[in-house]
Amino acid sequence: MSAVADTHAQDHHHGPAKGISRWLLTTNHKDIGSMYLIFSFAMFLLGGSMAMVIRAELFQPGLQIVEPEFFNQMTTMHGLIMVFGAVMPAFVGLANWMLPLMVGAPDMALPRMNNWSFWLLPCAFLILVSTLFMQGGAPDFGWTFYAPLSTTYGPPSTTFFIFAVHIMGVSSIMGAINVIATILNMRAPGMTLMKMPLFVWTWLITAFLLIAVMPVLAGVVTMMLMDIHFGTSFFDAAGGGDPVLFQHVFWFFGHPEVYIMILPAFGAISHIVAAFSRKPLFGYASMVYAVGAIAVLSFVVWAHHMFTVGMPLAGQLFFMYATLLIAVPTGVKVFNWVTTMFRGSLSFEAPMLFAVAFIILFTIGGFSGLMLAIAPADFQYHDTYFVVAHFHYVLVPGAIFGIFASAYFWLPKWTGHMYDETLAKTHFWLSFIGMNLAFFPMHFLGLAGMPRRIPDYALQFTDFNMISSIGAFMFGATQLLFLFIVVKCARGGEKAPAKPWDGAEGLEWTVPSPAPYHTFSTPPEVK
Amino acid sequence: MRVHAKRAVALAAGLLLPVTVMADWTMNMSPGVTSTSNQIFTLHMTILWICVAIGVVVFGVMFWSIFAHRKSRGAKPANFHENTLVEVLWTIVPLAILVAMAIPATTTLVEMYDTTESDVDIKITGYQWRWQYEYIDDDFSFFSNMSTPRDQIRNRQAKGEHYLLEVDNPVVIPVGKKVRFLLTANDVIHSWWVPEFGVKKDAIPGFINETWTRVDEPGTYRGQCTELCGKDHGFMPVVVKAVPEEEYNAWVAEQREAAETERQLTEKDWTLDELMERGERAYATACASCHQADGSGMPPAFPALKGSPMALEDMAGHIEIVVNGSPGTSMQAFGNQLSEVDLAAVITYERNAWGNNTGEMVTPKEIFDYKNQQ
Numbered sequence: 001m002s003a004v005a006d007t008h009a010q011d012h013h014h015g016p017a018k019g020i021s022r023w024l025l026t027t028n029h030k031d032i033g034s035m036y037l038i039f040s041f042a043m044f045l046l047g048g049s050m051a052m053v054i055r056a057e058l059f060q061p062g063l064q065i066v067e068p069e070f071f072n073q074m075t076t077m078h079g080l081i082m083v084f085g086a087v088m089p090a091f092v093g094l095a096n097w098m099l100p101l102m103v104g105a106p107d108m109a110l111p112r113m114n115n116w117s118f119w120l121l122p123c124a125f126l127i128l129v130s131t132l133f134m135q136g137g138a139p140d141f142g143w144t145f146y147a148p149l150s151t152t153y154g155p156p157s158t159t160f161f162i163f164a165v166h167i168m169g170v171s172s173i174m175g176a177i178n179v180i181a182t183i184l185n186m187r188a189p190g191m192t193l194m195k196m197p198l199f200v201w202t203w204l205i206t207a208f209l210l211i212a213v214m215p216v217l218a219g220v221v222t223m224m225l226m227d228i229h230f231g232t233s234f235f236d237a238a239g240g241g242d243p244v245l246f247q248h249v250f251w252f253f254g255h256p257e258v259y260i261m262i263l264p265a266f267g268a269i270s271h272i273v274a275a276f277s278r279k280p281l282f283g284y285a286s287m288v289y290a291v292g293a294i295a296v297l298s299f300v301v302w303a304h305h306m307f308t309v310g311m312p313l314a315g316q317l318f319f320m321y322a323t324l325l326i327a328v329p330t331g332v333k334v335f336n337w338v339t340t341m342f343r344g345s346l347s348f349e350a351p352m353l354f355a356v357a358f359i360i361l362f363t364i365g366g367f368s369g370l371m372l373a374i375a376p377a378d379f380q381y382h383d384t385y386f387v388v389a390h391f392h393y394v395l396v397p398g399a400i401f402g403i404f405a406s407a408y409f410w411l412p413k414w415t416g417h418m419y420d421e422t423l424a425k426t427h428f429w430l431s432f433i434g435m436n437l438a439f440f441p442m443h444f445l446g447l448a449g450m451p452r453r454i455p456d457y458a459l460q461f462t463d464f465n466m467i468s469s470i471g472a473f474m475f476g477a478t479q480l481l482f483l484f485i486v487v488k489c490a491r492g493g494e495k496a497p498a499k500p501w502d503g504a505e506g507l508e509w510t511v512p513s514p515a516p517y518h519t520f521s522t523p524p525e526v527k
Numbered sequence: 528m529r530v531h532a533k534r535a536v537a538l539a540a541g542l543l544l545p546v547t548v549m550a551d552w553t554m555n556m557s558p559g560v561t562s563t564s565n566q567i568f569t570l571h572m573t574i575l576w577i578c579v580a581i582g583v584v585v586f587g588v589m590f591w592s593i594f595a596h597r598k599s600r601g602a603k604p605a606n607f608h609e610n611t612l613v614e615v616l617w618t619i620v621p622l623a624i625l626v627a628m629a630i631p632a633t634t635t636l637v638e639m640y641d642t643t644e645s646d647v648d649i650k651i652t653g654y655q656w657r658w659q660y661e662y663i664d665d666d667f668s669f670f671s672n673m674s675t676p677r678d679q680i681r682n683r684q685a686k687g688e689h690y691l692l693e694v695d696n697p698v699v700i701p702v703g704k705k706v707r708f709l710l711t712a713n714d715v716i717h718s719w720w721v722p723e724f725g726v727k728k729d730a731i732p733g734f735i736n737e738t739w740t741r742v743d744e745p746g747t748y749r750g751q752c753t754e755l756c757g758k759d760h761g762f763m764p765v766v767v768k769a770v771p772e773e774e775y776n777a778w779v780a781e782q783r784e785a786a787e788t789e790r791q792l793t794e795k796d797w798t799l800d801e802l803m804e805r806g807e808r809a810y811a812t813a814c815a816s817c818h819q820a821d822g823s824g825m826p827p828a829f830p831a832l833k834g835s836p837m838a839l840e841d842m843a844g845h846i847e848i849v850v851n852g853s854p855g856t857s858m859q860a861f862g863n864q865l866s867e868v869d870l871a872a873v874i875t876y877e878r879n880a881w882g883n884n885t886g887e888m889v890t891p892k893e894i895f896d897y898k899n900q901q
Contacts, residue, residue, distance in 0.1 A: 237733020310736035343605040367578035383753040448553040454761030460551035
């Protein structure tokens, strides 16, 4: 990021401060965006290394490397770190960098709160990761932390986990308020809602989802805290409580949460596909409506995660129908992207490669989601590796590839240099192959009957597990290459013009590359 | 990049070579042996083929664009960005497909929920980490523990054919009869799954869930717990033996007799050696997964019993914690899980094993009296 600093040293009145205070006290959306992105990548590597431990243990049947209790800590921490530490902060980082540039605003609406919401995150994760070194170990009840395994039967560190979740929640809510305030109040004159770039639209809707559900998560962990320390029995059947209540409250948060992790990627992909097809996005208005419909529906489908808990038939049917409905707006989005590519003039630089892989593989994840929605069939799929395959197909090539595509797309704007295209393409192909090798066989494992979250498995699952582990190691190692590419790009390289992609549209390409420390001090005019 | 792919495949093939002898490349769901599992299989295949068909069309258009509309081939971009007819169509058509799919799914679901008119009722209780099967009409029950030796799990011994999927006491059901399962749990949430039956249901403390099956094919069917339930979640298999009715009746008679014998054992006069011997076995199945075979435990969650003040001095406290458990911790109440004989044997064993040589002994009668006082 030094390139950014150097360029702005000439900007005499309002350049960045020097030294550590620049980062600790900054209220600049670009600095905060960079910190979010760096933090999320660090968490991605940490969560990823835990996945490596999991896949190493599952390489062969039998217990070789870790004990079952540590294995459970790894699956739990991997999930928590990837969801709350890698994917969500990465999107907030992209929002920080790009939203003001895209709507023609000088900064985020609430810059000091912006600084605070970032710096809460390292604190939260310091607490969460420190549980690994506590007596009794880290949380070991899965990232979904179902009670009473996480309350009555949880390790002593559960309290620290609850505190960490509270801090993350505060950070996310503040970030979301900031996004909404920026988008609704600070758009350039002439930029009506239906002229906003799609990334702005998807983030606006995501922010509303965040504000709606993060308090629910805070509520459920607070109930856990009360059960553990203050003698209540929300989730303890022996005291008249209800363990299934936990799942209802958790998934009321949890389902919108999965859209929180994908909607901003939908927005970014829409820009990238249009840019590299050199053709306007097909069906802009229907894209906006589809995202809105997905967001609304996401509140009424939560119990499809709970088809086996013994809901009444009517509940079962309602949640099955509502879940099937989500396929309609999601389908519309995929059709629109494909139609945007149709009769375009396509080129395949790294952002486009990741975007195309996103569309194909996310759709495959969507297909398995459709299968899971069929309640009777879900009795066979539920809590098997089929589910693991499904959500990794929507999260890895969905959220993560979306983030990579965005990073390559906007790196020239951030650093002022072009990244190394050959290395980036290598990064793509290794990730693509590794990811499919790791996760596609999991479909077969699940269908053949392998439950998830087990440290050891019956012998008929040996072969596909081995392939899956090899793919996972390949995918994991490849991400170090991404680090190298970004560092190399930040340090130097071919100078990037203001608009490095000939098909790209939007206000962010009207400012020079790298984007000056202060942009749009006077708002641009949008026609 | 292709080179990398080739290398990965070569590497994978090389590593897999030794195991391909016993290779099992099952890629799809099993149709199973019940009408439910067959219906589920049909639904599964239908929705799979619908997805494949949609995929072929969508990806077909996409790959055609990737192939034909490349800038490097001189493609000039069109400028269209809207078409109301097309957009309405691709909203309506998927909706119609989904409705068509929802109808058979609903029918199957209604059938799966019909637990009425059962011939046999079995109550299944999930414990960390074993299953209890209670034949409600015949007044006997037993625990089903994984029987795979720890040495196989620790790779000190070759793994058996049914590695991790074998138990000491399988649950036995008659073929051709509607068997209703009532599911609950004693500690955390478990989930009882037999893939071949198409039956999976959560066992939740404080709830009784119902499900059913009718198996026509005699045989042994294997499944596992599918809800994360703590450290040995991967080691609590389900094994169901479906047998012809006469065989089933004979088995039930035998179980009832064994239960009666067990009750009489309480009256017998036991010696320390006899209790130690029985206690060692009971300890291995009920206690060792937490407190470890050598009594060293895994503090702080699972305290050591070897040299613990309770096992050495406090006899009354020892009986109480084993029978009633310790609320708010993972120490369960074993009073209803083990017979009086096994309770007495386990406590005696814990007070005399691993150098805890108190020489003290608890008799089944004392446990019986203790439970009756409560």
